[in-house]
Amino acid sequence: MNLRRSRVGVLACAATLTLTLAACADDEPDAAPPATESPTGGEAGGGTTTTLGPYVEPMGDIVGEALTQAGEFTAVAGFLVEAGLVQALRGEGPFTVFAPLNAAIEALPPETLDAVYADKDLLTAVLTYHVVPGEYTSETLTDGLELETLQGQTLTVTVQGDQILINGNKVVASDVMATNGVIHAIDGVLVPET
Numbered sequence: 001m002n003l004r005r006s007r008v009g010v011l012a013c014a015a016t017l018t019l020t021l022a023a024c025a026d027d028e029p030d031a032a033p034p035a036t037e038s039p040t041g042g043e044a045g046g047g048t049t050t051t052l053g054p055y056v057e058p059m060g061d062i063v064g065e066a067l068t069q070a071g072e073f074t075a076v077a078g079f080l081v082e083a084g085l086v087q088a089l090r091g092e093g094p095f096t097v098f099a100p101l102n103a104a105i106e107a108l109p110p111e112t113l114d115a116v117y118a119d120k121d122l123l124t125a126v127l128t129y130h131v132v133p134g135e136y137t138s139e140t141l142t143d144g145l146e147l148e149t150l151q152g153q154t155l156t157v158t159v160q161g162d163q164i165l166i167n168g169n170k171v172v173a174s175d176v177m178a179t180n181g182v183i184h185a186i187d188g189v190l191v192p193e194t
C-alpha cells in the first residue's frame with residue numbers, strides 16, 4: 001500500500017512540475033485591466049485622473065486550471081503526463097473534464113492502479129473516458145443527459161435535488177472554468193466498460 005501511494009505521490013510531484021512548466025511555456029503576457037479616465041476639476045485647472053479596474057487573474061486552459069485547484073488533481077495530472085495527453089487537453093476544445101480528486105485515485109485497489117499504470121492504452125482509455133467534447137456547465141448537466149466521451153463510450157448524468165452524479169459519482173465541485181472548457185471535480189474514478 002505504501003509503495004502504491006509513494007508511486008502516485010512521486011508521479012504527482014513530477015506531473016505538477018511538468019505541467020506547470022508546460023502551462024507557463026506559451027502563456028500570453030498578463031493584460032492590464034482597462035483604464036478609465038475621468039476629468040478633474042478644481043482650482044488647479046483640471047486634468048485627467050486614470051483609474052485602473054481591479055486586477056483579474058488570467059484564466060488558464062484546462063491543464064493550467066487543474067493545477068491551481070489546491071493540489072486536488074495532482075494524481076490525475078500525473079497520469080495525463082504518463083499517457084501523453086497534456087497537449088491534447090491544452091487544445092482549442094472546448095472540453096468538459098470530470099476530474100477525480102486525489103482521494104478517489106488513492107482509494108483504488110492497488111492491483112487496479114498498478115494494472116492501469118502499466119498499460120498505456122488502458123490508461124489512455126480511462127483518462128479519455130473522463131473527457132467530453134463541448135462545454136457542459138452545471139446548468140446544462142440535466143437529468144438523463146448522455147454525454148459521449150473522447151474514449152467513445154457514454155456517461156450518464158443523474159440529478160437528485162441539488163446533487164449532480166456522473167455514472168453514480170458525485171460532482172463535489174462544479175464549473176471550474178478554463179479558456180478551453182470546464183472542469184467538474186468528482187469523488188470517484190469513471191471506469192469504461194471493457
